[in-house]
């Protein structure tokens with residue numbers, strides 16, 4: 001059923017996010033019949049726009065554009081929204097700097113946005129454990145946790161959502177998913193771009209805060225959590241929190257690409273890391289003894305996010321008498337070309353029994369022949385439907401920050417050449433994810 005009678009309010013609607021992502025995503029949802037003409041979309045901002053001028057900023061069909069309205073500032077906003085109709089719910093997207101989230105939430109509450117309201121915010125949620133806690137406390141002072149939707153856009157990626165299905169809908173994997181058969185887990189998130197025009201933000205953050213503490217911890221939680229008792233968002237979140245509680249970070253190494261300090265917005269003596277290596281472990285019944293390695297960074301040789309599950313080696317018996325059979329791997333290609341690759345041993349053709357490594361590939365796009373929806377499309381629709389599965393809870397963010405508390409901004413910074421990841425210090429054998437090519441070859 002299409003979402004109806006909702007007011008969608010975008011704070012900061014004169015900005016880039018509304019133009020590039022939010023309004024196009026809503027236009028697609030409208031086009032697909034997911035939201036109908038009884039909804040209104042109200043942009044607010046400091047810039048003065050007539051309704052026509054506001055609509056003309058977006059390249060959207062005319063019937064959808066009729067849903068768009070604009071209001072300057074916050075004062076009187078509730079009255080303005082009420083003047084547009086009777087709404088069952090009001091969804092407020094803060095396309096604003098995180099530093100003003102708490103203040104705006106107070107203003108919204110003072111304006112009279114109450115129990116019918118849902119607030120959507122995007123990371124960063126705080127800068128460390130203390131600030132994340134403070135932000136949550138300030139938000140909770142005016143809105144209940146059930147009304148707050150925190151976006152981690154990695155959770156909206158199709159391949160990320162498939163992790164739970166893959167794990168809990170295939171009995172093939174269920175019995176091996178523990179330290180009994182798994183040797184180690186590796187997560188790699190490489191980008192070729194540097195900080196580009198985000199130097200100012202990034203320099204106050206670094207790759208650990210920007211990617212590891214949030215996106216990659218979410219990936220790890222989905223990969224290692226216990227089966228929830230149901231698919232209810234709260235049950236899934238509870239299992240993720242249980243993993244977070246038992247995570248211990250063992251070591252972090254920080255690196256910075258040469259030339260970073262001359263990027264716009266970056267301090268000339270900056271010690272912010274643009275690449276990090278992290279080793280951690282999970283102390284619970286399932287995972288004790290399985291090391292987990294993370295490599296994440298910018299200005300590298302390739303773009304790709306992968307999770308590699310390395311299985312334990314076979315005993316030196318039968319085909320493996322000389323220890324030459326490589327352990328199996330399961331590779332989750334989160335992006336680009338979403339898919340899953342199994343690395344197996346196979347017999348080569350011929351009369352002799354010779355073994356070779358081979359792969360079985362599952363490519364999302366080829367298999368289902370559909371265009372994978374844009375993250376914001378999915379997230380906005382879920383928020384409108386009140387489904388919180390893809391949103392992060394206060395407890396998850398706080399717990400994750402807590403784990404990194406002793407490692408933020410700590411330790412030496414070493415330089416690396418753009419386009420070349422630094423040599424590893426973790427003493428593990430990194431999976432050459434490049435070797436597997438795309439899941440969609």
Ligand code: BG6
Pocket residue numbers: 191210211305
């Ligand atoms: C964002 C980070 O959250 O994720 C960026 O702030 C990063 O620095 C981006 O580039 C990566 O997202 P994706 O979807 O391209 O992997």
